[in-house]
Amino acid sequence: MNVLLLGSGGREHALAWKLAQSPLLAKLWAAPGNPGIAAYAELVALSLNDRPAIVAWAQRHAVDLVVIGPEQPLVDGLADDLRAVGIAVVGPSAAAARLEGSKAFTKALCDTAGIPTAAHASFEAAAAAKAALARFGLPVVVKADGLAAGKGVVIAATREEAEEAIDEMLGGRFGAAGATIVIEEHLDGEEVSLFALSDGRSVVPLGSAQDHKRAFDGDEGPNTGGMGAYSPASVLTPALERQAIAEIVRPAVDAMATAGTPFSGVLFAGLMLTATGPKLIEFNVRFGDPECQVLMTRLDEDLLPLLDAAARGTLVDRPARWKDAAALAVVLAADGYPGMPATGGAIGGIAGAEAAGAHVFHAGTRLDGEALVAAAGRVLAVTATGAGVGEARARAYAAVDAIDFPTGFCRRDIGWRELAREPATEAAP
Numbered sequence: 001m002n003v004l005l006l007g008s009g010g011r012e013h014a015l016a017w018k019l020a021q022s023p024l025l026a027k028l029w030a031a032p033g034n035p036g037i038a039a040y041a042e043l044v045a046l047s048l049n050d051r052p053a054i055v056a057w058a059q060r061h062a063v064d065l066v067v068i069g070p071e072q073p074l075v076d077g078l079a080d081d082l083r084a085v086g087i088a089v090v091g092p093s094a095a096a097a098r099l100e101g102s103k104a105f106t107k108a109l110c111d112t113a114g115i116p117t118a119a120h121a122s123f124e125a126a127a128a129a130k131a132a133l134a135r136f137g138l139p140v141v142v143k144a145d146g147l148a149a150g151k152g153v154v155i156a157a158t159r160e161e162a163e164e165a166i167d168e169m170l171g172g173r174f175g176a177a178g179a180t181i182v183i184e185e186h187l188d189g190e191e192v193s194l195f196a197l198s199d200g201r202s203v204v205p206l207g208s209a210q211d212h213k214r215a216f217d218g219d220e221g222p223n224t225g226g227m228g229a230y231s232p233a234s235v236l237t238p239a240l241e242r243q244a245i246a247e248i249v250r251p252a253v254d255a256m257a258t259a260g261t262p263f264s265g266v267l268f269a270g271l272m273l274t275a276t277g278p279k280l281i282e283f284n285v286r287f288g289d290p291e292c293q294v295l296m297t298r299l300d301e302d303l304l305p306l307l308d309a310a311a312r313g314t315l316v317d318r319p320a321r322w323k324d325a326a327a328l329a330v331v332l333a334a335d336g337y338p339g340m341p342a343t344g345g346a347i348g349g350i351a352g353a354e355a356a357g358a359h360v361f362h363a364g365t366r367l368d369g370e371a372l373v374a375a376a377g378r379v380l381a382v383t384a385t386g387a388g389v390g391e392a393r394a395r396a397y398a399a400v401d402a403i404d405f406p407t408g409f410c411r412r413d414i415g416w417r418e419l420a421r422e423p424a425t426e427a428a429p
């Protein structure tokens with residue numbers, strides 16, 4: 001099978017690494033890719049914004065399957081354009097990508113399908129939004145409807161903060177993404193992510209993970225795309241996972257099919273484990289990054305037939321096969337991330353880190369002549385497995401310590417929630 005993988009992050013490096021192990025793979029291309037992905041794929045200089053160029057290129061090269069990593073091209077309709085010329089795609093149509101692209105759409109779907117989520121209301125006018133605040137108590141959550149690069153959510157502790165967020169979002173701070181806002185009840189509990197693959201009808205659960213959103217240790221500092229993750233997240237017990245699939249994932253897949261906009265691709269459910277059960281915080285329509293890195297190192301079966309079945313509508317309901325292991329990823333970011341990252345800094349020691357037993361997935365790296373340098377905020381995701389999260393973490397940090405990246409930083413406490421739960425013997429590094 002000839003596969004084109006789209007994206008350039010650690011998520012896509014992990015997908016390339018896993019796809020390259022498939023005996024069914026004939027040829028792997030990646031666009032735009034990165035130097036890590038280049039070990040498994042031929043890189044193609046295509047921009048993810050240029051949909052006609054991607055479609056034409058895929059047709060010319062007899063691509064059998066396109067795997068779309070990030071959300072923006074999905075929301076923009078790239079999967080539709082490829083399907084229109086008969087190419088199989090892993091990833092939803094623009095209509096189904098509204099599950100990530102519009103929070104108001106997803107809330108309406110939750111109402112229709114009876115999916116448990118925070119009490120909510122959508123607004124286009126500030127006066128009505130402010131008048132509704134009293135219904136929600138404090139803290140209250142104010143969200144821009146559309147994609148806002150993780151910055152469109154304010155958890156307001158006071159009414160004044162909430163009103164300020166309403167004015168800012170409806171005033172155009174996030175452009176069209178904030179033309180509609182959602183106000184919702186604040187949920188208490190622990191957050192966990194659950195992944196599932198669907199072909200529009202069937203569902204294969206793809207495991208759980210917990211991310212670390214804040215830049216610095218102790219969950220301090222600004223929000224990021226994710227500074228580390230581990231899988232499985234034991235807080236989502238098998239019983240809770242079954243409940244979340246039955247009450248959240250499957251009803252969403254069924255409701256999308258009933259609406260004539262079936263969801264095919266990877267559904268990433270951000271859940272809050274509340275006292276009254278799992279509730280949906282948000283859907284994403286793709287793998288998470290760095291969640292994908294930990295899931296791929298744990299998956300104990302060929303990824304390609306799974307993705308191909310999702311793309312062609314031939315998936316069957318069944319559990320995926322997993323290694324009897326946990327995985328943990330530590331992100332190395334360039335100094336300044338998530339603000340203005342210092343790019344161009346030299347990166348060394350990757351071979352030593354891999355010899356220490358980790359996978360070093362590239363994200364924002366590029367080659368400057370022979371030298372590997374930082375090219376964006378998140379630079380590497382150092383990922384290791386172990387019998388438990390504690391062992392995976394010890395291996396991941398041993399590999400991190402073998403890397404020489406003086407203009408970068410990482411969190412030192414990835415996995416702290418899980419370590420607090422694991423027996424002390426495993427917690428010792």
Ligand code: AMP
Binds near residue numbers: 184188270282
């Ligand atoms: P979202 O972009 O919707 O995932 O929101 C970003 C983050 O805000 C989530 O990962 C949660 O930590 C937090 N959050 C969003 N909605 C709520 C809510 N209703 N209650 C509590 N925390 C929330």
Ligand code: GLY
Binds near residue numbers: 225226284
């Ligand atoms: N790590 C969170 C995300 O990919 O959205």
